[in-house]
Amino acid sequence: xxxxxxxxxxxxxxxxxxxxxxxxxxxxxxxxxxxxxxxxxxxxxxxxxxxxxxxxxxxxxxxxxxxxxxxxxxxxxxxxxxxxxxxxxxxxxxxxxxxxxxxxxxxxxxxxxxxxxxxxxxxxxxxxxxxxxxxxxxxxxxxxxxxxxxxxxxxxxxxxxxxxxxxxxxxxxxxxxxxxxxxxxxxxxxxxxxxxxxxxxxxxxxxxxxxxxxxxxxxxxxxxxxxxxxxxxxxxxxxxxxxxxxxxxxxxxxxxxxxxxxxxxxxxxxxxxxxxxxxxxxxxxxxxxxxxxxxxxxxxxxxxxxxxxxxxxxxxxxxxxxxxxxxxxxxxxxxxxxxxxxxxxxxxxxxxxxxxxxxxxxxxxxxxxxxxxxxxxxxxxxxxxxxxxxxxxxxxxxxxxxxxxxxxxxxxxxxxxxxxxxxxxxxxxxxxxxxxxxxxxxxxxxxxxxxxxxxxxxxxxxxxxxxxxxxxxxxxxxxxxxxxxxxxxxxxxxxxxxxxxxxxxxxxxxxxxxxxxxxxxxxxxxxxxxxxxxxxxxxxxxxxxxxxxxxxxxxxxxxxxxxxxxxxxxxxxxxxxxxxxxxxxxxxxxxxxxxxxxxxxxxxxxxxxxxxxxxxxxxxxxxxxxxxxxxxxxxxxxxxxxxxxxxxxxxxxxxxxxxxxxxxxxxxxxxxxxxxxxxxxxxxxxxxxxxxxxxxxxxxxxxxxxxxx
Numbered sequence: 277x278x279x280x281x282x283x284x285x286x287x288x289x290x291x292x293x294x295x296x297x298x299x300x301x302x303x304x305x306x307x308x309x310x311x312x313x314x315x316x317x318x319x320x321x322x323x324x325x326x327x328x329x330x331x332x333x334x335x336x337x338x339x340x341x342x343x344x345x346x347x348x349x350x351x352x353x354x355x356x357x358x359x360x361x362x363x364x365x366x367x368x369x370x371x372x373x374x375x376x377x378x379x380x381x382x383x384x385x386x387x388x389x390x391x392x393x394x395x396x397x398x399x400x401x402x403x404x405x406x407x408x409x410x411x412x413x414x415x416x417x418x419x420x421x422x423x424x425x426x427x428x429x430x431x432x433x434x435x436x437x438x439x440x441x442x443x444x445x446x447x448x449x450x451x452x453x454x455x456x457x458x459x460x461x462x463x464x465x466x467x468x469x470x471x472x473x474x475x476x477x478x479x480x481x482x483x484x485x486x487x488x489x490x491x492x493x494x495x496x497x498x499x500x501x502x503x504x505x506x507x508x509x510x511x512x513x514x515x516x517x518x519x520x521x522x523x524x525x526x527x528x529x530x531x532x533x534x535x536x537x538x539x540x541x542x543x544x545x546x547x548x549x550x551x552x553x554x555x556x557x558x559x560x561x562x563x564x565x566x567x568x569x570x571x572x573x574x575x576x577x578x579x580x581x582x583x584x585x586x587x588x589x590x591x592x593x594x595x596x597x598x599x600x601x602x603x604x605x606x607x608x609x610x611x612x613x614x615x616x617x618x619x620x621x622x623x624x625x626x627x628x629x630x631x632x633x634x635x636x637x638x639x640x641x642x643x644x645x646x647x648x649x650x651x652x653x654x655x656x657x658x659x660x661x662x663x664x665x666x667x668x669x670x671x672x673x674x675x676x677x678x679x680x681x682x683x684x685x686x687x688x689x690x691x692x693x694x695x696x697x698x699x700x701x702x703x704x705x706x707x708x709x710x711x712x713x714x715x716x717x718x719x720x721x722x723x724x725x726x727x728x729x730x731x732x733x734x735x736x737x738x739x740x741x742x743x744x745x746x747x748x749x750x751x752x753x754x755x756x757x758x759x760x761x762x763x764x765x766x767x768x769x770x771x772x773x774x775x776x777x778x779x780x781x782x783x784x785x786x787x788x789x790x791x792x793x794x795x796x797x798x799x800x801x802x803x804x805x806x807x808x809x810x811x812x813x814x815x816x817x818x819x820x821x822x823x824x825x826x827x828x829x830x831x832x833x834x835x836x837x838x839x840x841x842x843x844x845x846x847x848x849x850x851x852x853x854x855x856x857x858x859x860x861x862x863x864x865x866x867x868x869x870x871x872x873x874x875x876x877x878x879x880x881x882x883x884x885x886x887x888x889x890x891x892x893x894x895x896x897x898x899x900x901x902x903x904x905x906x907x908x909x910x911x912x913x914x915x916x917x918x919x920x921x922x923x924x925x926x927x928x929x930x931x932x933x934x935x936x937x938x939x940x941x942x943x944x945x946x947x948x949x950x951x952x953x954x955x956x957x958x959x960x961x962x963x964x965x966x967x968x969x970x971x972x973x974x975x976x977x978x979x980x981x982x983x984x985x
Contacts (some may be wrong), residue, residue, distance in 0.1 A: 299752040300744040303730055305337050307738045308669050309634035310596055310731035312760040315718075317346075317725030324747040325383035325416045325445070326715040326728065328359055331740045335708040338733025340596060340699055341715040342685075343449075345459060346723050350690030350796055350812065353581070354697040355449055355461040359713040359730075362443035366466045369494050369538050369568070370396060370436040372422050372429070375453040378436070378464070380426065381418040381717030383445045384411045385746070394438040396428060401502070401534030405429070411444065414750030418717050420451070435496055435538050437469065445714035450570070455578040462570050462582040463698050469498045473563040478587040480554040480569045481680040482614035482652055483509065483543070485519050488575040490545030493521075493554060494584075495565040497533040503565045504532050505558040507541055512552050514617070514648035520544035531556075533565050545574070553616035553650040553680070556587075571684075573694060580693040585682040588703060589618055592673040593681045595701035596731045597629075599656045600665035604688060606810055607799060611685045611699060613670070614652040617645040618678035625651070625679065627658050628671040632761040634732070638662050654686070667761050669731050672701070690796060690812050702733030718745065720755060727760070770836050770843035777849040778825050780858070784848065786813075786821040792838050795821075802848065803832025825850060831859040884921030884974040889966065889981045891915055894950060906983045910957035915939070917949040917968065919976070932982055933965040959984055 295316055303311050330336045339359030345352050362385070370378050384390045393408040409425040411417055421428040421436060428436075438446070450462040483491040497503050507529045511517040516527040521543045533539045558564040566586075573581040601608030617623040623645045629637040638659040645651055655670060656662065672681050683699035718726045728743060747753040768790035778784050792798045795816040800823050801808050809828050813821040821836065825848070833845035850858045890900035891907045894914045907913055917930070922944075930939045930951055936959025941952040949968070963980035 295756050295758045297754050297756045299754050300742050301757060302740070302742050303337070304740045305730060305732050305738060306634035307732050307736055308594070308630040308671065309738075310632045310667065310669050310729060310761070312632070312667055312727065312729045313743070313757050314727045314760055315720040315725040316756040316758075317720060317723070318756070319721040321719065321722035321724060322747065322753070323416070323418055323717065323719040324745060324753040325381070325385075326718050327385050327744045327746065328713045328715070328730065329742045329744060330710055331742075334739045334741060335710055335734070335737055336713050336741075337730040337737070337739045338594070338702045339713065339715065339728065339730045341718065342697060342699075342727040342729065343461065343719070344725060345461070346796065347458065351687070351695065352458045352689070353460045354687060354695055355463050355583070356685065356698040356700065357447050357449070357463050357715070358700040360445045360447055360466065360716055361711065361713055362445050363466075363468050363470075364441070364443055365439045365469050366446055367435050367437045367469050367496060367498060367536070368448040368464055368466055369496050370421060370428065370432060370434055371450070371540075372432045377451045378421045379418065379449045379451055380421060380436070381416065381447050382411060383416040383714050383716040383746075384413060384442065385445065385712065385714060386442050387413050388442050389413050390440045390442045390444055392438055392440050392444070394426065394436060396432060396434055396436055397534070397536040398432075398434045399534060399537055399539070401537050403536065412750060414746060416716070416746070416748045416750075418748075433538070433540075435536060437536060445716040447716045450582070450584070452579065452582060454580070460579060460582050462584045464584055465566065465568055465586045467496055467498050467566050471498070473498055475558060475563050477558065478556040478564050478567050479589065479616050479618045479680040480556070480567055480585065480587050481616040481650065481682040482551065482585060483554050483569055484549065484551050484571055485543040485545055486547045487549035488545065488573060489549060490543045490572045490574070492540060492542040492570040492572070494568045494570065495531055495533050495539040495556065496568075497535060497537055497565050499563065500535045501563075502532065502535055503558065503562050504530070505556060505562055505564065506530055508555045508557060510552045510555065510648055510650065511550065512650045512652075514646040514650075517550065517552060519550070520546060539565070545572070551650070551652055553648075571696060573696065575693070581695040583684055583696040583698045585684070585698060586700075588680055588701065589678050590703040590705055591676055591678065592671065592704040593701040594669055594671050594704055594731065594733050595681070595683045596699055596729045597655045597670045597683070598665070598667045598685065599654075599662070603656075604692070606688055606690055606692060606812065607796070609685060609687050610654045610656050611683060612652060612654045613658075613672065614650065614682040614684070615645065615672060616650040616680045617648055618680055620647045621677060622647055623677045623679060624675040626673050628673075629655070629659050629662065629668060630671070631668045634669075637666070637668055671704070704733070704735050706734055708734050708737065768836055768838045768841040768843045770834070770846050773834060773846050773848050776847070777851050779851050780825050780827050780829055782825050784823055784825060786823060786834070786836060787819060788836060788843060789819055790838060790841065791816055791818050791821055791836065797838065799837040801835045801837060802826060802829045803834070804828040805830055829858070831857045884919075884968065884970055884976050886917050886919045886966065886968050886976045886978045886981070888918035889916070889978060891953070894945070900948070904963070904981050904983050906985055907953065907955055908985050909955055909959050909961065912952065912954040915951050915953040917966070918947065921970070921974065921976075922947070922949055927970065929969050931967045933967070934960060936960065937964065937984075955984055961985055
């Protein structure tokens with residue numbers, strides 16, 4: 277692939293366990309809990325599927341597989357796909373045209389071969405391109421529709437319908453090759469055409485239009501009867517709002533969907549950003565087609581992300597959520613939640629957050645939504661006090677009014693593009709089942725990896741069982757995996773940087789432990805003149821990272837961030853052929869305290885070092901010590917400092933960390949530095965650092981050298 281639209285997850289900042297190779301993984305999920313596993317992404321490209329098998333007497337947990345693809349420049353695309361039940365008939369939206377294609381994966385976990393029959397239906401309702409093939413027992417196939425055996429031809433729009441004589445599991449992804457040649461993937465629902473259709477209006481919980489965002493509304497007709505109705509756009513306050521779509525400006529757009537076919541309406545994405553919800557209202561006497569929205573983010577000349585969201589309706593939902601990293605930083609992740617009020621009465625929405633162990637992570641939060649209104653918010657905005665990184669489950673419920681909910685994980689890649697990934701919610705009131713669900717497509721290696729999430733998706737559900745991996749030939753599929761949640765004990769260390777001195781643009785090797793195998797899952801933080809810069813290694817192992825020194829770097833501490841942990845620092849000396857070491861002077865003001873901050877203090881060229889300190893009155897004699905001296909609040913005394921590198925000709929400055937201390941009248945006497953020290957009566961008690969700097973910016977810090985009592 278042909279299998280190249282399979283995927284993986286870039287998770288920066290999550291605490292994880294060690295890697296291990298296995299053909300299966302047992303799971304134990306508490307009520308409102310979750311597990312999360314990820315493949316290592318190394319080696320050559322291989323594909324298959326995963327079976328979710330609950331233990332006897334247990335129900336099947338909900339699941340989502342998050343597929344990613346990365347090329348040499350970093351993360352390109354992600355797509356979240358819900359676990360799939362076994363079915364015998366289905367229909368998907370189909371569009372093959374230039375950069376657009378549809379990928380289909382079908383897994384047959386049964387002991388009998390499956391005969392798959394299929395046909396296409398054009399937008400005017402004509403059935404074409406009939407075909408069939410045999411999928412062996414326990415086998416799997418993943419192909420684009422324009423490839424054998426599906427053979428759609430080079431251009432097509434409408435639907436693809438299939439039937440199978442044994443139950444199979446199916447997923448569909450839309451592929452878009454963007455303007456830069458990168459493949460972007462979007463989840464599409466596989467519609468069970470044997471399921472009952474509805475005549476009630478459907479609510480799509482989120483649309484975005486403007487400022488680089490556009491929304492495509494896709495309608496699929498699961499029946500053999502023409503469907504008519506209206507697509508209506510609403511602002512977040514619940515009022516209808518006009519958009520430009522398919523070349524027309526309106527708030528209401530009529531649709532006609534031919535039997536077994538599809539309809540597409542795409543907003544123009546012009547103007548300032550607007551958001552809200554969409555209602556699909558069937559005409560009188562009509563059933564409603566199955567709707568989906570696909571968001572597209574094109575902030576510049578190239579499209580950077582797409583994600584598809586289906587409709588749902590209920591009064592309580594559950595969803596897997598995660599958050600890590602500073603907002604907007606490379607690798608940062610945060611789950612966004614959109615909630616639409618499906619009633620004409622005000623709704624109160626309550627969010628309850630649980631850890632992966634099912635334990636409450638924060639007090640619940642409630643928000644009011646206007647009639648037919650909508651809200652969209654990130655999980656770390658709802659619960660700003662939750663310690664990051666975080667992975668768990670959120671429960672979203674209303675005051676007994678119907679709501680529609682969508683989950684989108686936002687993720688900043690190495691180019692600082694904002695990627696969006698669907699993380700589908702589950703209706704808490706859905707019937708529980710013990711039946712097998714599958715992830716019909718998994719892929720690993722050559723830039724691909726797969727994250728598996730299983731969570732408690734229904735009321736009072738806990739479960740145990742086995743996640744079993746199978747390759748395309750039907751054999752056991754060994755995968756190197758690890759948990760992203762279970763182990764917070766593995767430290768990250770940085771033992772050495774070689775070479776210890778390097779120019780900007782030079783390459784250094786960082787040695788330590790606890791690093792990620794995927795380079796982009798590690799962040800190296802280097803010192804700059806304005807603070808710090810984050811660098812993604814070019815290569816990585818669990819004990820070694822290769823990094824190019826950025827152009828903004830100066831001499832100073834370097835740390836490694838991996839799996840939500842930060843290593844102790846090591847100093848990298850950044851050099852220049854003209855000036856030697858590249859570094860900035862450090863100024864510590866008397867009214868400033870800086871805690872937990874690493875600074876680079878070079879070895880003084882003049883050998884400056886403060887080793888002795890005394891407090892008293894010079895006329896009465898002062899005893900100097902090698903450790904520290906005391907002074908009471910409200911006192912004014914003389915301070916004496918001694919040590920190598922002090923001379924009467926040098927111009928010195930003396931500062932004391934923290935506020936409430938004033939130094940004046942600096943002088944020299946008998947080889948010691950003398951000064952007047954005044955301590956305010958309200959100054960904070962405890963140890964203070966004494967900092968001495970000479971005219972050539974040599975600096976010595978006597979940590980805890982002064983004690984205020």
